[in-house]
Amino acid sequence: MGKEQLLIDICLLAGRMMAQAGAETYRVEDTMTRMAAAAGFPNSQSFVTPTVVMFNLEPMYTTHFARVNERGTDLEKIALVNSISRQMVKGEINLNEAQQMLKQLDEKSLSFPAWLQVVAAALASGSFLLMFKGMWIDYLPAALIGGAGFIILLIAHYLSKVKLFAEFFASFVIGGLAVLSVQFGFGRNLDLIIIASVMPLVPGLLITNAIRDLMAGHFMAGVSKGAEAFLTAFAIGAGVALVFSFFV
Template structure:
């Protein structure tokens, strides 16, 4: 009888094959914005669903290190994966979570799991740019009102927020450095807000700027940082916290340049 994990219909899977599936699932979650504790929990559950009892996994915002043993406990298998490009796609995280639950309830053939993970990876539910910009513009106007703004400032915040977010997306495509994209976008937001107030279209400069920069604020990064710290993942929590701090610095710097020199 071949050594391995007997799962379905007398099929035997090597621990190395199960490790590859776990790493693929963890990569999908991590690069789409999942918390590190969630990635560790999900890949551990997947491995144990295939009768792998000895599992150790360590996840940071940019890397996954996972080690597991054969069922006999004789051979260690270790894999390291670096995650460079990260974005926010909660839908893909939910799909991987759903797949892991189905595996926990009834282990699926590894070939099927790999196919479904690859389908999740290639699937795109990103809204078109015009819809993202319109949503950012509408959100800017509404958030400006939440910060005790007035209706005369709604249109300036709407236009400023939409244009600022459009610039953020465009610069991000060109230079692919989020920090500089946020600096350029916040600089333009401050410039437009000052122009609207100078023309008499807007009244309260601070309210217009605050509402317009809100689509750029790293809300999810801050939430994940706090959640990781609460879960005891100090390295990941501090890393995400620094990332959020850099974004806040970029936004503040762009606006400060305009206010200082104009």
């Protein structure tokens, strides 16, 4: 494999990993162009959307692309890819070493275990209830319902692979459990319990990245991420609204 093709593979791999981990579009493009410039190609071109990463070393070279099939949130992986790119820019590692390090990182699963994510979602739900000036008596219902909703989210996403359906079903379960908890006297404030419990489902990072991409001039990526965030919020609201139409 020639130097040019090796560099293309490295840049595409780094870009795809960052896009899948939830990095901003301008950050992905900047990382790829810096890595290419460090290898002697200062005029490289990159174009990134939420679903594809395209890269070209020079006008005379063929444009290559990598498909982004899944997107999530993994800030640690973004930081590690950036660290590898900085080492490459500083000349601390060569192309072969960078490729090996990126491949090893790509094969690793840096996500927290499912049980820890559920515990964090439960604690976050209870904490949001207090932040919204709820009563301490509703802390436990909000925490348990938020944790249960996140479990449903993980299961539904694993079974269906459709993010919007998983979020709709999780919010529907949260709404149903919240209504039952109030009806049986376990909870008091239905509105605050539901609002706090769905907070772990809210696409906060997606909204932030959409705004940052728009501010950086990446209108296509910003609008598409904003649309995805809107659909996610719609799915969450629709799930709760369906419960209210039946039981409230």
